[in-house]
Amino acid sequence: MSRPSLDQIAEAFVLALPHAKDLGMRLVALNDGHAELAMPWDEDLVGDPSSGVIHGGAVSALIDTTCGAAVMSHPENGGDTATLNLRIDYMRPARPGETLLARATCFHVTQTVAFVRADAVDGDPEHPVATASAAFTFQRRITG
């Protein structure tokens, strides 16, 4: 059987998560413990109507989903995952009208826990909108 393409994986991934789909998220990259998801700016996601800045909660949802995707794509992953803890620091407001891109790396796993770092950027990738660190449940794949 041929390996499914990234597009196919991406579509299946987002369709499988109703909340990610609802917020308009799109999988951009996924391999070996690294994931990138994009979320276009939308009027409904605004937290401050006077400026049009996206609500922190929507940024959290994007980062959480991206971290989960990074864990799922880790080569040693052998099961499902769930967030244990998520810490987000908000550096600056996201620019109104710009797509947000979250980038997550699962940088360490044990038998039972996966550790992830992530950030979210808009048109100015040098200055992240938010950075995050998270712990997820993990089931290491049984090999051999």
Add this chain to the structure above:
Amino acid sequence: MARRRPEPVQVVKERRDAALAALVGGVPYIRRLGVQFDRRGDELTAVLPFADRLIGNPVLPALHGGAIAAFLEISAIVELAWSGLWHEIESGRISMDDLRAGRLPKLPKTIDLTTDFLRSGLPRDAYARARVNRSGRRYASVHVEAWQDNRDRPFAQATGHFLMPLSAEETDG
């Protein structure tokens, strides 16, 4: 000296409900997520009515961690803004006319938020209550707990730090 008669209960309730509605109603993302607020005096309970679009794991099924974190963040911000607004409303510094015209203090901004997921979120309504642990002129620290069927078994909790909006005097000065 004659004691002033207390205001009729309807007037008091109408003013407080209008203040809460003005605070919450202006934020598109709160409406999008479907978060509502129950008020008893000055006590607020945030309610997240279940909807299929909040699901993150369709197999279990369970609420999306991001939706839960967003719900906690909204609860914390609204509680923090409400606790400040309450005194403005009760003292008459903010009038019904101000509320109708949307003249409200700006919402606090999140500096950081740490969310602990204690159990998976079941596909049913969730509730949250926030407590302002410290509220200074510039910074505030808020803790929030969310539960579903059983108040004593929270399924998520969060602590966050927030930047308070500048007061009218500070902005003018």
